[in-house]
Amino acid sequence: MDESAVGQVLREMYDRLASAYGPQHWWPAQTATEVVVGAILTQNTAWTNVERAIAVLEDSACLTWEALREVSEQSLARMIRSSGTYRIKAARLKAFVGVLWSAHDGLLESLLGGELEAARARLLAISGVGPETADSVLLYAGGRRTFVVDAYTRRVLRRHGLIEAKTGYEDIRKMFHAALGADVQVFNEYHALMVEVGKRHCRPQARCTGCPLASLPHQEQA
DNA sequence: GACCAGGCACATC
DNA sequence: GATGTGCATGGT
Numbered sequence: 040m041d042e043s044a045v046g047q048v049l050r051e052m053y054d055r056l057a058s059a060y061g062p063q064h065w066w067p068a069q070t071a072t073e074v075v076v077g078a079i080l081t082q083n084t085a086w087t088n089v090e091r092a093i094a095v096l097e098d099s100a101c102l103t104w105e106a107l108r109e110v111s112e113q114s115l116a117r118m119i120r121s122s123g124t125y126r127i128k129a130a131r132l133k134a135f136v137g138v139l140w141s142a143h144d145g146l147l148e149s150l151l152g153g154e155l156e157a158a159r160a161r162l163l164a165i166s167g168v169g170p171e172t173a174d175s176v177l178l179y180a181g182g183r184r185t186f187v188v189d190a191y192t193r194r195v196l197r198r199h200g201l202i203e204a205k206t207g208y209e210d211i212r213k214m215f216h217a218a219l220g221a222d223v224q225v226f227n228e229y230h231a232l233m234v235e236v237g238k239r240h241c242r243p244q245a246r247c248t249g250c251p252l253a254s255l256p257h258q259e260q261a
Numbered sequence: 262g263a264c265c266a267g268g269c270a271c272a273t274c
Numbered sequence: 275g276a277t278g279t280g281c282a283t284g285g286t
Contacts, residue, residue, distance in 0.1 A: 078267090079268095081267050081268090082267080082268040083268045083282095084266060084268090084283070085267080085283090085284070086266085086267065087284075087285070088285085092283095120282090121284075122283070123282045123284075124269095124281040124282050125281090125282075126281080126282090127280090127281055128281095131269085166269090166270075167268090167270080170268090171269090175267080187267085190267070190268090191267070230267090233267095237267090242265085242266095243264090
């Protein structure tokens with residue numbers, strides 16, 4: 040399938056999902072700080088487990104960059120225990136906060152600003168920030184035009200024959216960037232819609248019955 | 262009790 | 275550069 044054909048399918052998918060599910064109001068967070076913290080805590084973890092950890096941080100007045108800079112890594116780890124792999128995630132949060140304060144005076148707008156790919160490279164250089172976390176932060180905390188490719192997106196595209204199992208993150212991201220226009224809000228909604236349709240219909244045991252994308256060419260799960 | 266969840270870094274081949 | 279493994283909780 041050539042690029043223009045793929046683009047057409049991706050736009051069709053968006054229209055169908057948006058019509059079926061409506062606005063998703065993502066990211067589920069009050070502040071940009073909370074988006075970043077949530078993005079790191081949700082790595083390989085269900086969101087419900089992250090919500091508890093965020094609540095503890097909130098109750099402990101630790102959801103500001105100043106507080107996250109001051110708190111010890113050990114205390115931080117205890118507070119985020121419910122999100123799983125908590126020692127690793129505490130170190131990752133500290134790494135992020137360290138870069139934020141050492142190179143950007145604690146200003147997230149500075150870290151996430153400027154030329155997009157340069158900002159993205161700055162994030163990827165932080166230990167614990169991979170492509171998905173970087174794009175989540177750029178899009179949902181920075182309002183930048185970048186697509187978040189997650190496990191659900193892969194499954195949906197794979198099932199519809201738009202990618203192969205081996206297709207890499209960057210290639211998938213480029214497919215969306217080429218297919219979609221300049222409107223950041225579309226990037227914001229599209230990823231959230233992918234998660235929604237993925238949860239409902241592209242989990243390992245889920246069925247295509249009732250899926251808004253079921254009338255597009257696809258394969259039922261084996 | 263097994264499997265999964267909105268990944269990533271690191272070791273090894 | 276592809277593949278395997280540790281991290282670790284809570285829900286189903």
